[in-house]
Amino acid sequence: MEDEWLWGWDATPGIVSVWAEPDGRAYVWRRIPKTGELVREDVRFRPWLLLASLEDLAHLGSRLRPESEGASRYQVTWQELEGPGALRYLVRGDDGRALASAVLEGASRRLGRPVGHMKELGANASLMLPPEEQYLVTSGRTYFRDLAFDELRRMQFDLETTGLDPAHHRVFLVALRSPDGETETLEAQGDDDSAEADLLYHLVERVRAWDPDVIENHNLHGFDLPFLARRAKHLGVSLALGRGGAPGLRHRPSARGAALGRPVPGAPPDAMRRARYTVPGRELIDTLDAVLRHDFSTRDLPGHGLKAVARHLGLAGPEREHIPGARVYEVFRTDPARVRRYAKDDVTEAAGLARLLGGAAFALARMAPRRYERLADAGAATGVLDPLLVRAYLRQGAALPAHEEGDGTSHSGAALHLFASGVARRIVKADVASLYPSLMRQYRIGPKRDRLGVLLALVDRLVDQRLAAKGRARAAAAGSPERFTNEALSAAMKLVVNSAYGYLGAVGLTRFSDVHAANEVTRQGRAVLGLLCRELARRGVTLLEADTDGVYFSVPEGWEEVDERRVVSEVAALLPPRVRLEFDGRYAAMLSHEPKNYALQPYAGPLVLRGVAFRSSRAEPFGEAFLRRALSCLLAGDVQGIRDVYVSTVMALRRRQVPTPEVCAQVRLTKTRAQYLAIRSRRRELPYEAMLANGQQDWPMGEQVRVYRATGSRAGLLPMPEADDAAASWPRDYDVEYYVRLLRETFAARLVRALAPGDFRTVFDDPGQPSLFTPSLADAKPILTVLTAPEEPEPSA
Structure with missing residues (x-):
């Protein structure tokens, strides 16, 4: 049962894209594992939604009937789910739009005012998912079963434009990389509308001929697709980028994407709705999402632009062509070959970036009932855990709880200690692996309204299966598809596991939030971190910083690595069974500046900087x-x-x-x-x-x-x-x-x-104002100031 909650229950292999319409038609594209053959299934499903009450459907009269009596055409059926949850009526119909319209009509009658959208009823009165998610949730299907990442057909394209404003500037060149890895450029043969229209037409033809499962680029949703859509509309070109002659680009809501020019209700008057584009049969992946997700956890990237990230990750070759973006069109008019090389390098690097950092989203799509492209930019709590929990509850026929705003109890926050500031030497980091999820498992701390225990079951399964995936990755050959797949799976599972605590504390944002449970996890975490720090200090080390990720400390002169590892092992043995403390590295020196802001000098290798004090996208x-x-x-x-x-x-x-x-x-x-x-x-x-x-x-x-x-x-x-x-x-x-x-x-x-x-x-005296009495720095040394000692535990009653 728990595996069904995590992975779904329909083992259909090779799904690479799902497109569903509100009228109950679903199209499923599958790539047959091993052979690579692409097949399409056209299936029917009954659109559905969840309601807290059937009151707004009472006006249907005899057209509303219990699901147990059987479904027939033009009938709306309902099933009462078990348990105390507020969303307890699963309502199905032949057409999702007609079903929603019926609810809105009833709500308008009840409230005596027009109600135009399901969201106006509130999250506690209704839940209506996009059609694809309705299909995936009730079918138990997920993407990419039995497929490796490299079995997807992926293409990349990148626009080169005469400027940044699609109202006044044009596309003059498109770089493409085929699923087979070949690069080419398409170019406008002139400076007028007809030449640009012909270029866009050839781009569409190339996509249809190559028939990729996935289209990728860096900032695809922030620039390329919005620019392309505006120019195509102006030129009257049909962007039929989907499969099977299906409609062109459509919008889907998103926190980061193109501004649509329509106001957001309740926001400042100039705030615009933001959206991304989507097409039937293909997944549109923006590698910027993977970069942002990676940097959120590692904080080690010099920036988020394609060139900077590719260079940092070793994807840019020594012959990589560089042209300032503002001068690309100018250079093209005098040296088109140089711009062609530059543009081809862009799509090559985008492909490498997608493969290097995109494995987590690929693995998430094997679990969560959402389109791959939506999981690529989703948050782990509301974007992954919520769909998993909804699917699990409906699978069990259980009612879902309403969102709770909380009882005024504040979230106590994570434990964080700065024991010393300044420069220390002989540094060790001891890592606490997934402390809060481990404590949730150790002490069975979950949300009180999760009566099925789904969240804890998911965390249990994810932790165990992540360890298995890590083991398989280590056993596989370096660079092999097996190693890549299992490393990606491990990364995806870690992402979801580590979001479970945040899910608990997100009062009002997640359906099963529980601030009291979150605070109990935090309390246990403080106790464990306190024990860990006291035991380390008793062994003669100097504590520098400690938080839920681990502890940095300085060891006495003369200690070898074997002594450092011994101390970590001794303390690890004192912790609760599911809490794992591991030796995670050693460094020659560390500047401890502020909590989570520090600089590390490895014994060999470049400086490591952490925190906004040392790394900020806004810094000069x-x-x-x-x-x-x-x-x-x-x-x-x-x-x-x-x-x-x-x-x-x-x-x-x-x-x-x-x-x-x-x-x-x-x-x-x-x-x-x-x-x-x-x-x-x-x-x-x-x-x-x-x-x-x-x-x-x-x-x-x-x-x-x-x-x-x-x-x-x-x-x-x-x-x-x-x-x-x-x-x-x-x-x-x-x-x-x-x-x-x-x-x-x-x-x-x-x-x-x-x-x-x-x-x-x-x-730091001004060198332009020399003094006759400037002190010598010959004997100056960096200093370390101990700020506090580990707290002793409170005496037991």
């Missing part, structure tokens, strides 16, 4: 570059070296040797032009002043821009290039002294806990 690149160089000196004990780095950076700024892009901050615009102008007289903000100063009459919320402080209190704006090869060509009109102050007050301040006050002042 020159400052982050200074920090990296200064931290390397600091962790090596070279205080004079920090001074040298600081002086060289200040002098480079004052001589304007720093390229302008290096002083730019990358920010996301969260106000429209009208919203900013309404507050401008009270507070001026650099990003919006830069937009106005550069003649920008309007801009979409969510747009990212690069801005800087220019001379004369002006606001400077730079375009968002794909690469800064032409950085030297930008005018260096930045406000030098502003950035010198920023260097000292923002970036150098990250080192304040690592140096004695006098040494800090000496290191």
Whole structure:
């Protein structure tokens, strides 16, 4: 039963896409494992929804009948589910739209006012899923059974445009990578509408000829598809990108995607609905989603753009072509071969990124009853656990509880300790593997309204099967499909398991949330973390930082790795049986700055930075570059070296040797032009002043821009290039002294806990104002300040 809750119960193999219509028609495309043959099934299902009451359907009279009497055409049937849940009536009809219309008509009569959408009834009165999810939930089917990731037919395409505004700019080139790995470009043979229309027509033809299961690109939903849709509409080109001549691009709601130009009820008047595109028979995957998900857990990426991520992950070759995005069309007119290489490199890297980071979403689609493309951008709690729980309850014929807003009890939050700040040496990290899910299992802590115990059963199954998948991955050959599949499965299961605690605490957002259960998990977690820290301290180590992910500590001089591992093993043996403490690495030195903000110097390898104090997408690149160089000196004990780095950076700024892009901050615009102008007289903000100063009459919320402080209190704006090869060509009109102050007050301040006050002042004295009495740094050393000791447990009553 628990395996059915996790994996579904229909073992149909090879499903690569599902498309369902509200009228009960479903189309299922399957790729036969091993042979690769594609088949399509046309099936019927009865659309359904859940209601708390049948009152709004009473007006149907004899057309409403119990499911037990059997279904017949034009009849709406109901089944009362078991148990105390609020959503207890499973209602089915021949057509989903007609079914919803009947409910809305009844609700309008009952309330004496028009009710136009099911969401207006509230999550506690009804639940209506998209047609595909209705089909998958009741059929017990899931995607990709018995298929490996590499058995999917995946293609990538990337647009090159004359500008960023589809109302005024064109597509002049499309790069494509076929499912077989071949790359090519399609190009407009002219500068008029007919040439662009012909290019889009050939793109559609290529998609239909290659017949991929999946179409991928980086920022596919943020740029390529919205731009393509606008240009196709303008040109009158049918974007029949789906299978079997089915309709073209359709919208689906999404938190991140194209702005539709329609207001969001209850939001500010300028807030626009956001949506993604979808097509029948193919899954549209944006690799930016996988990058964001990866960086949320690792926090190790230098940015989220394709070029930066590909370079960081080793996907970019040494011959990779770079052209600033704003100059691609200009370069194409003089050197088209260079742009062709550049565009082909883009789709090649997008394909590599999808394979390297996309395995988790692929594995999630084997579990959860949702389309693959929706799971690729879904949150683990509401996007994965909620569908699993709904399917499990309906499988058991059990009523679902209503959302609860809570009783006012606040969520106590996770345990987090900073024991010391400054620089420590001989560092060990001990990892607590999935602490909160482990405690949920150990003490059987689950939501009180989950009377079937589904959430805990899922966590149990996922933890056990994840360990099995990790074992299979280790046993498989490096680079083999078996290793890739099992590593992806393990990553997906870890993602869902670790979201279970957050699911408990998300009061009002998840159907089975329970703040009291979440607080009990937190209480047990504090107790375990306290025990762990006390026992480590009793063994002579210096604690630095501890949270639910693990503990960093410094060991005495003379200890070898065998001593470090012994201490971790001794403490691990004292913890509850399901809580696992593991040796997770050793480092030469660590700067402990603030909780979850630190720098690590491995015994071999590059510096590791964690936390927004050291890594932020908004930080100016020159400052982050200074920090990296200064931290390397600091962790090596070279205080004079920090001074040298600081002086060289200040002098480079004052001589304007720093390229302008290096002083730019990358920010996301969260106000429209009208919203900013309404507050401008009270507070001026650099990003919006830069937009106005550069003649920008309007801009979409969510747009990212690069801005800087220019001379004369002006606001400077730079375009968002794909690469800064032409950085030297930008005018260096930045406000030098502003950035010198920023260097000292923002970036150098990250080192304040690592140096004695006098040494800090000496290191960061203004090099333009030398003193006759400057103290020597010859004997200066980094410092470590112990802030607190592990708390002793409260005495038992």
